[in-house]
Amino acid sequence: MTQITPTTARPPAPDTLPTVEFAQERAARRRPAPLAWFRGDGPHILVFLIPLLFSFVLFSWRPIVDAAVMAFQQTNLVTPPEWVGLDNFATVLQDPLLGTAVLNTLYFAVLALLLGYPIPLVVAVLMSEVRRARGLFSALAYLPVVVPPVVSALLWKFFYDGSPNGVFNTILGWVGLGPVPWLSDPDWAMPSIVLFATWSAAGGTVIIYLAALVGVAPELYDAAEVDGAGVWRKVWHVTMPQLRGVLLVTFILQIIGTAQVFLEPFLLTGGGPANSTTTVLMLIYKYAFQSSMGGDYGAATALSIMLAVVLAVFSAIYFRITKSWSTT
Amino acid sequence: MTVVDRARPARRPRQAADADRGILSPSDLRRRPVRITTRLTHTILLISLIVVGLGPILWLAKSAITPTQDTLRQPLALWPNGMDWANLAEAWTRVEIDKYFLNTVIIAAGVWLVQVLVATTAGYALSVLRPRYGRIVVALVLATMFVPSIVLLVPLYLTIVQPPLLGQSLINTFWAVWLPAGANAFNVLLVMRFFDSLPREVFEAARMDGAGPYRLFWSIVLPMSKPIIGVVSVFAVIGAWKDFLWPMLVLKDPNLQPLSVRLPQLQQFIELDVFLAALAIATVIPIVLFVVFQRLFLNGAGMGGAVKG
Amino acid sequence: MRSSLTRGASAGLALLAAGALLAGCASGSGTDSSDGKTTITVAIDAGLEKEARANFDARVEAFEKANPDITVKAQEYTWTATTFTADLAGGTLPDVFTIPFTDGRGLIANKQIADISDLVAELPYAADFNPNVAQAGQSEDGSQWAVPIAAYGQAVHYNRSLFEAAGLDPDDPPTTWDGIREAAKKITDATGEAGYATMTSGNTGGWILTTLVNAFGGRTENADSTEPTIDSDPAVAEVLQYLHDLRWDDNSMGANFLYDWGTINQDFASGRIGMYVSGGGNYGNLVTQNALNPDDYGITVLPLHGDDPGVLGGGTLAAVSPKADDAAQAASVKWIDFYYLAKITDEDVAVETAKLAASLDQPVGAPELPIFNAEQFAEYQSWIAPYVNVPLDQMTPYTDNSGDQPLIAEPRTATQDVYALLDTVVQSVLTDQNADIDQLLADAQAQAEALYAKAK
Numbered sequence A: 001m002t003q004i005t006p007t008t009a010r011p012p013a014p015d016t017l018p019t020v021e022f023a024q025e026r027a028a029r030r031r032p033a034p035l036a037w038f039r040g041d042g043p044h045i046l047v048f049l050i051p052l053l054f055s056f057v058l059f060s061w062r063p064i065v066d067a068a069v070m071a072f073q074q075t076n077l078v079t080p081p082e083w084v085g086l087d088n089f090a091t092v093l094q095d096p097l098l099g100t101a102v103l104n105t106l107y108f109a110v111l112a113l114l115l116g117y118p119i120p121l122v123v124a125v126l127m128s129e130v131r132r133a134r135g136l137f138s139a140l141a142y143l144p145v146v147v148p149p150v151v152s153a154l155l156w157k158f159f160y161d162g163s164p165n166g167v168f169n170t171i172l173g174w175v176g177l178g179p180v181p182w183l184s185d186p187d188w189a190m191p192s193i194v195l196f197a198t199w200s201a202a203g204g205t206v207i208i209y210l211a212a213l214v215g216v217a218p219e220l221y222d223a224a225e226v227d228g229a230g231v232w233r234k235v236w237h238v239t240m241p242q243l244r245g246v247l248l249v250t251f252i253l254q255i256i257g258t259a260q261v262f263l264e265p266f267l268l269t270g271g272g273p274a275n276s277t278t279t280v281l282m283l284i285y286k287y288a289f290q291s292s293m294g295g296d297y298g299a300a301t302a303l304s305i306m307l308a309v310v311l312a313v314f315s316a317i318y319f320r321i322t323k324s325w326s327t328t
Numbered sequence B: 001m002t003v004v005d006r007a008r009p010a011r012r013p014r015q016a017a018d019a020d021r022g023i024l025s026p027s028d029l030r031r032r033p034v035r036i037t038t039r040l041t042h043t044i045l046l047i048s049l050i051v052v053g054l055g056p057i058l059w060l061a062k063s064a065i066t067p068t069q070d071t072l073r074q075p076l077a078l079w080p081n082g083m084d085w086a087n088l089a090e091a092w093t094r095v096e097i098d099k100y101f102l103n104t105v106i107i108a109a110g111v112w113l114v115q116v117l118v119a120t121t122a123g124y125a126l127s128v129l130r131p132r133y134g135r136i137v138v139a140l141v142l143a144t145m146f147v148p149s150i151v152l153l154v155p156l157y158l159t160i161v162q163p164p165l166l167g168q169s170l171i172n173t174f175w176a177v178w179l180p181a182g183a184n185a186f187n188v189l190l191v192m193r194f195f196d197s198l199p200r201e202v203f204e205a206a207r208m209d210g211a212g213p214y215r216l217f218w219s220i221v222l223p224m225s226k227p228i229i230g231v232v233s234v235f236a237v238i239g240a241w242k243d244f245l246w247p248m249l250v251l252k253d254p255n256l257q258p259l260s261v262r263l264p265q266l267q268q269f270i271e272l273d274v275f276l277a278a279l280a281i282a283t284v285i286p287i288v289l290f291v292v293f294q295r296l297f298l299n300g301a302g303m304g305g306a307v308k309g
Numbered sequence C: 001m002r003s004s005l006t007r008g009a010s011a012g013l014a015l016l017a018a019g020a021l022l023a024g025c026a027s028g029s030g031t032d033s034s035d036g037k038t039t040i041t042v043a044i045d046a047g048l049e050k051e052a053r054a055n056f057d058a059r060v061e062a063f064e065k066a067n068p069d070i071t072v073k074a075q076e077y078t079w080t081a082t083t084f085t086a087d088l089a090g091g092t093l094p095d096v097f098t099i100p101f102t103d104g105r106g107l108i109a110n111k112q113i114a115d116i117s118d119l120v121a122e123l124p125y126a127a128d129f130n131p132n133v134a135q136a137g138q139s140e141d142g143s144q145w146a147v148p149i150a151a152y153g154q155a156v157h158y159n160r161s162l163f164e165a166a167g168l169d170p171d172d173p174p175t176t177w178d179g180i181r182e183a184a185k186k187i188t189d190a191t192g193e194a195g196y197a198t199m200t201s202g203n204t205g206g207w208i209l210t211t212l213v214n215a216f217g218g219r220t221e222n223a224d225s226t227e228p229t230i231d232s233d234p235a236v237a238e239v240l241q242y243l244h245d246l247r248w249d250d251n252s253m254g255a256n257f258l259y260d261w262g263t264i265n266q267d268f269a270s271g272r273i274g275m276y277v278s279g280g281g282n283y284g285n286l287v288t289q290n291a292l293n294p295d296d297y298g299i300t301v302l303p304l305h306g307d308d309p310g311v312l313g314g315g316t317l318a319a320v321s322p323k324a325d326d327a328a329q330a331a332s333v334k335w336i337d338f339y340y341l342a343k344i345t346d347e348d349v350a351v352e353t354a355k356l357a358a359s360l361d362q363p364v365g366a367p368e369l370p371i372f373n374a375e376q377f378a379e380y381q382s383w384i385a386p387y388v389n390v391p392l393d394q395m396t397p398y399t400d401n402s403g404d405q406p407l408i409a410e411p412r413t414a415t416q417d418v419y420a421l422l423d424t425v426v427q428s429v430l431t432d433q434n435a436d437i438d439q440l441l442a443d444a445q446a447q448a449e450a451l452y453a454k455a456k
Helices: A019-028 A034-039 A044-069 A087-094 A096-116 A118-128 A135-147 A148-161 A167-173 A184-214 A218-228 A232-260 A263-268 A280-289 A295-323 B026-030 B034-064 B068-073 B086-093 B097-129 B134-146 B150-161 B175-181 B185-196 B200-208 B213-224 B225-241 B245-250 B259-266 B274-291 B293-304 C003-022 C050-066 C081-090 C101-109 C115-119 C131-137 C160-165 C179-190 C204-215 C232-247 C263-267 C283-290 C327-346 C347-359 C375-389 C415-431 C438-456
Strands: C038-044 C070-076 C098-099 C147-159 C194-197 C273-279 C298-301 C311-320
Touching: A044 A295, A044 B097, A044 B134, A044 B150, A044 B175, A044 B213, A087 A096, A087 A295, A096 A118, A096 A184, A096 A232, A096 C081, A118 A135, A118 A184, A118 A232, A118 B034, A135 A184, A135 B034, A135 B274, A135 B293, A148 A167, A148 A184, A148 A263, A148 B034, A148 B259, A148 B274, A184 A232, A184 A263, A184 B034, A184 C115, A218 A232, A232 A295, A263 A280, A280 A295, A280 B086, A280 B150, A295 B150, B026 B034, B034 B274, B068 B274, B086 B097, B086 B274, B097 B134, B097 B175, B097 B185, B097 B213, B097 B225, B097 B274, B134 B185, B134 B213, B150 B175, B150 B245, B175 B225, B175 B245, B185 B225, B200 B213, B213 B225, B225 B274, B225 B293, B259 B274, B274 B293, B293 C160, C050 C070, C050 C327, C050 C347, C070 C327, C098 C327, C101 C131, C101 C194, C101 C311, C115 C327, C131 C147, C131 C311, C147 C160, C147 C327, C160 C179, C160 C298, C179 C194, C179 C232, C179 C273, C194 C263, C204 C232, C204 C273, C204 C415, C232 C273, C232 C375, C232 C415, C232 C438, C263 C273, C263 C283, C283 C298, C311 C327, C327 C347, C327 C375, C347 C375, C415 C438
Parallel strands: C038 C070, C038 C098, C194 C273
Antiparallel strands: C098 C311, C147 C273, C147 C298, C147 C311
16 A cells, blocks of 8 residues: 555665566567567556556546646535646645644654654664564564554553643653653644654664665675774774665655644644644644534645655755765 | 566576675675664664654553543553543443444455456556557556646546446445546556566467466466555555545545544544543554565555666 | 657657646535535545435435435535644535534634625524524624524533542432532542643633633623733633642642643543533533443532623534535524424424434534524423433533523634633643742733724
């Protein structure tokens, strides 16, 4: 499925396509006549492609095109849609909540990056040095990822109870720190959500980093030691450069993932208090599914498209800048 | 599982996992300060991981059998007034967790089937049979990975409400969750990559023996694909288990809702201790699956390790 | 296997699969008058207990016997405002379904429910509806498009055991807002729990704010529902200041400011809240679903002060799908009369319903408002008196006085969306000590005006 559930870290895409083979093979083959195609494998290939085509045409390609079209229409499901040009975009841009949502989303992304980018790296580096029972460490780190996000969210919502008897407040009480309002205070709400989101997803990032770390050839470390490098220098001059690719990819994937955060604020605070945790995706959901006057699907798709464009531009700039940095 | 990329040399380079060293060499470790520091950091790390990773889940297990008042007033105490096993029974019967559990299983099974079907057939067609137009199809599939899924939410919803060929909506049917699951570009590319790594000679030999494309698929390619089908399956089942927004939109009938959709709504209707018991039950299966299939999970999650430079 | 055979087999399989997909059963919900009989689908609550379902089926049988040309099919359905249009377009709407008062007029204005006013006018009690209650289901010209089947008024629920712990008399709850403030402070000081709590999210913040504004003598929109009066009516600012003082000066509102209808019930039932305002009929949810100890439950009327105060009323309407044809509409109205209203108007049905509810440990006799008039209501209560299983004597502060209080209808225009705006205002006041109430109200007013303009 075109993963409708946004996460804060997704497995990265595989790297290259075997385009070299296509060209070779094509050169080796002569183009058969249409009848030969028919008698040959042609129709069978199509049969094998039917599931893919059915799924993608109906549930991926067509909806993408529909989204682009719907952004310029007024749809209410009962009467045929009418073209309204850029009205939907105007509605979205004039919504006072848009600025709030964008700022909240940025705030979330920055906090999530600060918390969720370096910590898994440190943990993974430490874990890579564990000789025995590394599996136990990996399992413990990945466990929060396995728990369904809805369960974690509801659990943490309870942990975040603002009264002195709340779970976290009780723990803070042991070290003499006062009760924290957590989700009930506009200043604390977003950091609380980020903390939860990081707990929930960091394990995946740890495992990815770990896999990359164990792939670093030991000869490189041997060579560095011959040059007299201590532990820190080995980490800085061997490990980091080798991880560069993974680090760059996880960075952009985290940005793209956090820009689409929905489940955590939706379940933990519903966008409050006072809209301090309303994100862009929650706004889209609100336009489409929370309007008692029927659902402004045009505005929802317009905002989705705007978000997609922003992310695409950001990704393009990012890949441009980092192209020169990666070790190709 | 290691995916052998054909562009790399045939001999796999030595990895730190095989070696007896990582960042720290054996000679480093012979020095006492290094050994002590290393052991200390690892112990701290282990304790931290247990507290942070396992802690909340253990708390949930404990609270599932604790009465409401105890959980509210002394959340971290261990059963000051005894355990309340009735919570679990009540969650299972009155709250009908078993029904929602079953729904989750049904949805996961259907999603698994659809995803494996689409990914293997498509991967086979594009990677083994290699039609001339294959490049276009792959490019189109790849392109969808760059579109944030939110863009699809509303049109997909409307497609389900008013499907093009059928006369009636698919809302409140499991098809609304099963069918869109197939359009997963990541799976297709994953399987394609795997098939690319399979030795062509086996296929040529089978073809020369007269095997048609279906025979080749069924008897040769599929049996060889067990590892990748395992990875796809794990992702599919976990993904379906965790899915929230989409089932919430299309499965309005409470009888069809999976746990992830029903639990937040249930919070309105049941008291805290039973609710926590329900949450605990909902967590058991994914965790059990994880513990049993650990290797598969972690290897699959670490696939990104293959992405370098 | 020979390749030509597999080729043929596979082509056949593909066609079969495609055919199977296309051949979805075409009979959706809706009416089917092909054999002279009219079939209607009616909504029932999801998750009914076995006996309740059996009872429902028995009622269906009785109805079909009395009306041999109508067939009734049940469909589990809970109406939600936000996906209603999708349900309508997708054909998953039953012919008869229930909607809350809040949404009645909006749906009628958009013609999203059927105009059954002529059919309703033919019912024997059509002229007897309590006008305050009936207006929720009426169109601009006063015709009854939806039938009221239940009504309640807002009330103050309080926890008797917390009252006792604070040294207050549980049989003598406060009758003024200052009294509530004092009681809240006493409860917090004595027990550490929230003395007074309020809902703030999922549109309930605006709903309760409007309730309090009405109780303070104000309104959130003008008389003909064309303009919001959020920043012009002084009662709104007064209520927010009151809440602000309770929260920041007295610190008697606890630590959770993101309550919605379900979560505040939960916390009240577990003894963490002294008093809160909500619909008068909450007893059922509190006791059966949230395990409230019935001995702890108390309910009293909203204190009223100011020039023109009133109690916000709510309730449920029965409506018919706009896609139902004439025959289906007639059948639907018959069903509404038989199933929903007979429980109140017919002694035998009322007794049977009460007996069944009592046997299932469902509350019988929880406070509600009369749909018709006070005499009919008293008569109804006498019928079910033997089966009442709620602590009526704990509810006298409410039941003795609710009849005297004027009822106010919910605001008519863009109700839920304005409530959503007000959610933010209430949340700000409760979570930001330095919130500028006037500025918040001015912003809300501006946004509400835009909504009112769109609705014209």
